[in-house]
């Protein structure tokens with residue numbers, strides 16, 4: 732896939748009165764508190780609304796996140812659906828333990844590689860993008876760890 736030239740859609744000087752600009756006092760990416768002065772805030776367009784960020788590097792991180800989220804979220808959901816379906820099917824057979832370990836490991840790996848579980852950007856007002864990504868990857872590693880533990884001790 733050809734790499735598109737990225738068009739940063741934030742504007743450091745935007746009026747706070749426009750309703751599509753989310754009035755939130757923390758950076759949507761790293762969670763850092765933002766300036767009280769609305770005129771000093773930067774925003775990034777996510778879907779239909781503008782979310783506040785603390786600076787250029789977080790603005791860029793959000794742009795990258797939005798692009799990857801749009802491209803890979805379907806992989807994550809499809810992967811989970813198939814893993815759940817596969818676990819359900821193999822559980823009807825007698826010797827299903829190996830398959831379940833494998834599918835658990837695969838599901839965990841999907842979370843680590845595609846950490847895009849959130850469908851609404853409003854969620855990032857309570858948990859910033861950076862934290863969601865870290866937590867999702869930790870959950871993925873824990874699931875892989877469970878699969879490994881099952882493999883070693885059962």
Ligand SMILES: [Zn+2]
Pocket residue numbers: 758759760761762763784785786789
């Ligand atoms: Zn930030």
